[in-house]
């Protein structure tokens with residue numbers, strides 16, 4: 180009966196951050212509702228980490244920012260009760276034992292549930308005395324996941340969480356996160372360069388370039404808005420008339436074009452159509468043909 184209008188978990192308006200005259204954030208604006216898994220994707224130096232630091236209250240910046248109803252610049256301590264932040268899975272100190280890691284997180288995070296963490300670890304080969312240096316990369320991921328998933332945070336911020344891990348562990352990390360952690364009460368924001376590996380778990384995507392958001396869309400819309408066409412040679416000019424945002428040649432004289440908001444019924448007369456992968460969409464957007 181009562182329509183609940185949920186306030187977004189994050190509202191960022193017109194953020195600017197300048198480092199020594201260079202703009203890391205340049206009028207960055209976005210909103211993230213609860214229950215979403217958002218990929219913040221951009222090339223090196225685009226401003227991803229700076230945006231995450233801003234929403235965590237770790238840097239000064241100009242503009243409007245509300246995270247879980249709080250301004251991270253002035254209410255950081257209260258905010259951190261509901262936020263969990265992981266910079267990089269590969270950074271656990273090598274001398275640390277499993278039980279030290281658990282003690283540490285228990286000490287710093289009020290929403291950490293030790294019993295829940297130990298239940299996750301019971302399903303692995305990890306023992307309490309084992310040190311990080313004795314673990315395989317996959318075991319490190321398991322430890323990290325057990326620590327993260329035992330924190331009942333409303334917002335989980337992951338900055339390149341799988342850096343340095345091989346493809347099997349990276350996939351495992353995201354799959355476990357989706358299956359064992361995420362629910363509609365939680366929100367996850369994640370940056371990565373490995374776009375292909377996270378696109379299937381994302382609900383929304385934010386592309387950032389030179390400190391500006393250049394694409395902000397739910398994944399469902401991405402599938403409807405963008406179409407890739409394997410254009411037959413005789414239709415090249417007709418297809419180009421619809422202003423593809425990207426065009427690339429394939430072997431044997433085939434050409435792939437990527438279109439934004441052109442009906443599939445029109446495009447299918449030029450060749451085979453399909454939904455582009457996020458990586459191809461990212462490359463096309465960043466080339467600047469599309470402004």
Ligand SMILES: Nc1ncnc2c1ncn2[C@@H]1O[C@H](COP(=O)(O)OP(=O)(O)OP(=O)(O)O)[C@@H](O)[C@H]1O
Nearest residue numbers: 198201202203221222223224225226227228229230
């Ligand atoms: N502490 C700092 N001092 C000076 N410049 C900085 C600092 N931190 C970031 N920058 C600059 O701000 C810009 C954005 O950096 P940021 O780390 O946010 O990029 P990023 O998108 O996370 O990149 P990457 O994918 O390479 O990690 C870059 O030009 C960077 O050189």
